[in-house]
Amino acid sequence: MKQKKFILQESELPTQWYNIQADMVxxxxxxxxxxxxEPLKAEDLFPIFAEECCRQELDQEHxxxxxxxxxxxKYRFYRSTPLVRxxxxxxxxxxxxxxYFKNESTNPLGSHKVNSAIPQCYYCKKxxxxxxxxxTGAGQWGAALAYAAKIFGIxxxxxxxxxxxxxxxxxxSIMRTFGASVEGSPSMSTRAGKxxxxxxxxxxxxxxxxxxEAIELAMSTPNCKYTLGSVLSHVTLHQSIIGLEAEKxxxxxxxxxxxxxxxxxxxxxxxxxxFPFMRHNILDGYKTQFIAAEPNSCxxxxxxxxxxxxxxxxGYTPLLPMYTLGHKFKPANIHAGGLRYHGAGTxxxxxxxxxxxxAVDIPQLETFDAGILFARTEGIIPAPESCHAIAATIREAxxxxxxxxxxxxLFNLSGHGLIDMPSYDQYINGDLRNYTVTDEEIEGFLESVxxx
Ligand SMILES: *Cc1c(COP(=O)(O)O)cnc(C)c1O
Numbered sequence: 001m002k003q004k005k006f007i008l009q010e011s012e013l014p015t016q017w018y019n020i021q022a023d024m025v026x027x028x029x030x031x032x033x034x035x036x037x038e039p040l041k042a043e044d045l046f047p048i049f050a051e052e053c054c055r056q057e058l059d060q061e062h063x064x065x066x067x068x069x070x071x072x073x074k075y076r077f078y079r080s081t082p083l084v085r086x087x088x089x090x091x092x093x094x095x096x097x098x099x100y101f102k103n104e105s106t107n108p109l110g111s112h113k114v115n116s117a118i119p120q121c122y123y124c125k126k127x128x129x130x131x132x133x134x135x136t137g138a139g140q141w142g143a144a145l146a147y148a149a150k151i152f153g154i155x156x157x158x159x160x161x162x163x164x165x166x167x168x169x170x171x172x173s174i175m176r177t178f179g180a181s182v183e184g185s186p187s188m189s190t191r192a193g194k195x196x197x198x199x200x201x202x203x204x205x206x207x208x209x210x211x212x213e214a215i216e217l218a219m220s221t222p223n224c225k226y227t228l229g230s231v232l233s234h235v236t237l238h239q240s241i242i243g244l245e246a247e248k249x250x251x252x253x254x255x256x257x258x259x260x261x262x263x264x265x266x267x268x269x270x271x272x273x274x275f276p277f278m279r280h281n282i283l284d285g286y287k288t289q290f291i292a293a294e295p296n297s298c299x300x301x302x303x304x305x306x307x308x309x310x311x312x313x314x315g316y317t318p319l320l321p322m323y324t325l326g327h328k329f330k331p332a333n334i335h336a337g338g339l340r341y342h343g344a345g346t347x348x349x350x351x352x353x354x355x356x357x358x359a360v361d362i363p364q365l366e367t368f369d370a371g372i373l374f375a376r377t378e379g380i381i382p383a384p385e386s387c388h389a390i391a392a393t394i395r396e397a398x399x400x401x402x403x404x405x406x407x408x409x410l411f412n413l414s415g416h417g418l419i420d421m422p423s424y425d426q427y428i429n430g431d432l433r434n435y436t437v438t439d440e441e442i443e444g445f446l447e448s449v450x451x452x
Contacts (some may be wrong), residue, residue, distance in 0.1 A: 006249040008080035014244040017237050020275040022063035023282050028346040029321040048226050050123035056234040074118045078107035083249035088377035097400035101413045102246045111140040111415030112269045116238035117148035120227045125152040131224035133157045133217045135210030138337030139171025141229030146180035156180040159213045163204035164337040170419045185210035192314040207341045208313030215316045230266030231345045239272025247276050257410040263388035264292035265338045267345035273412040290357035293392035295339050297332040297435035300325045301359035307449045322349045326445035332435035335423035336384040362391045363434040368427040383415035
C-alpha cells in the first residue's frame with residue numbers, strides 16, 4: 001500500500017522551537033537605531049513588541065527555545081499538520097521525482113500564520129498587555145491574529161491593505177467574526193496614512209503602508225503592542241514548528257529531502273519549513289538545496305540589494321539588514337497579497353548572501369497554472385502565495401524528468417485559497433496578467449534606502 005499522508009500523534013509534537021541564529025556561521029547583523037545608527041538591544045524594542053518576542057528576536061545563543069505549555073495546548077487544536085506525498089501531481093508532470101508537501105492549510109484560519117499569532121498574543125497577555133495592533137496583506141495574518149487575540153482575551157485592531165480588502169472581502173469578515181476591528185490602509189485615521197494619501201489619493205496600500213499605520217496606533221494607545229506576521233526573526237522561530245514536524249514525518253517516509261521549497265513574502269513560512277533541515281547542512285554536512293519562490297513583480301531576493309533599510313514605508317521601524325527593493329517600493333496589484341513586501345527577514349538575507357539558499361522569481365500566470373494543476377490533481381485549492389512554491393516545485397520536477405533523477409522534493413503549502421476565489425475566477429476568465437518591474441524602476445525605489 002502506498003502511504004499518502006504522514007501524521008504525528010499529539011504526544012509526538014515538538015516541545016521546543018529551533019533558532020537557527022545560534023548555529024549560523026555568519027550571524028545576522030543587528031538592527032540599528034535609525035537616528036543614531038547604534039545597534040539595538042532587546043530592551044530598545046520593548047516599547048513596540050512583547051518583551052519575550054524582543055528577546056527571541058536578538059537571541060543568537062540558544063538553538064532550542066521551549067514552547068510554553070499554554071501555546072502547546074493551543075497548537076494541539078490543529079497540529080500536527082499532515083505531510084502528504086503528491087502522487088497525482090507527480091503523475092501529471094510525469095516526473096521521477098518524489099514530491100511531498102507539508103499542508104499548513106488544514107487549520108480553520110487557512111494558513112501557517114496562526115503558528116506565530118498564538119505565541120505573540122500569549123506573551124502579550126503574560127505581561128499584561130490589553131490591546132494589539134497589526135497590519136495584514138492578504139488577510140491571513142489578520143485573521144490568525146484576531147483569533148489568537150480573542151482566545152487570550154486581548155483587543156485586536158488590524159490595518160488591512162486596501163487592495164486586498166477589495167480582492168478578498170471575506171477575510172475582513174473573518175477578522176470581525178473573531179472580534180477584531182478592521183480598517184483599510186492607507187487610511188485617514190493615522191498621520192502615516194494621511195501623508196501617503198496626500199501624495200497619492202488612489203494608493204492601493206501595501207504591507208509597508210499598513211505596518212506604518214499599525215505601529216503608529218500601537219505607539220499612541222496605552223498598554224498596546226504591535227505584532228508582525230512575518231519578516232522578523234521571532235516570527236520565523238515560531239514557524240520552525242513546521243519544519244520540526246516535517247523532519248519527523250520525513251523520517252516516517254524513509255526518505256530525506258534533496259530540495260526544500262517555500263514561497264517568500266518576508267520569509268516566515270520558508271524559514272519555518274527550511275531551517276530545521278538547514279541545521280543539518282550547517283552542522284552535519286548535508287547537501288539539501290533550499291529555494292525561496294517570490295513573485296517576479298516583487299523580486300527582492302533575486303534583484304534587490306543587501307542594505308540597511310526600513311521595514312515599513314514611512315520609516316518608523318528600526319533599520320534592518322535585508323535584501324530590499326527600497327521601503328518606498330510599490331508592488332504591482334498581484335493576487336498573492338502576502339508576497340507584496342519590499343524586503344526579506346534578516347536571517348534569510350544573511351543566508352542568501354552566504355549562498356546557503358537560493359531564490360527564483362515567478363510570473364503571476366505561471367503561479368496560477370501551477371495552482372490549478374495542483375487543485376486538479378491533489379484536490380486542494382492553494383493560496384495564490386503558495387502557488388509560487390508549487391510553480392517552483394514543478395520547475396524542479398520537470399528538470400528531474402529531463403535528467404532522470406529521482407530527487408525528493410518537499411514544499412510548504414502555506415495556505416488554502418478558498419477565500420481567494422475571485423482571483424481564480426479572473427484567471428479562468430483569462431483576465432489575469434503578468435506584471436514586470438524594470439531595472440530602472442527598481443533603481444528608482446532603491447533611492448529610498450537610507451544612506452548610512
Ligand atoms: C503571509 C503568507 C505568506 C507570506 O509570508 P511569509 O512570511 O513569507 O511566509 C505565504 N503564504 C501564505 C498563505 C500567507 O498567508
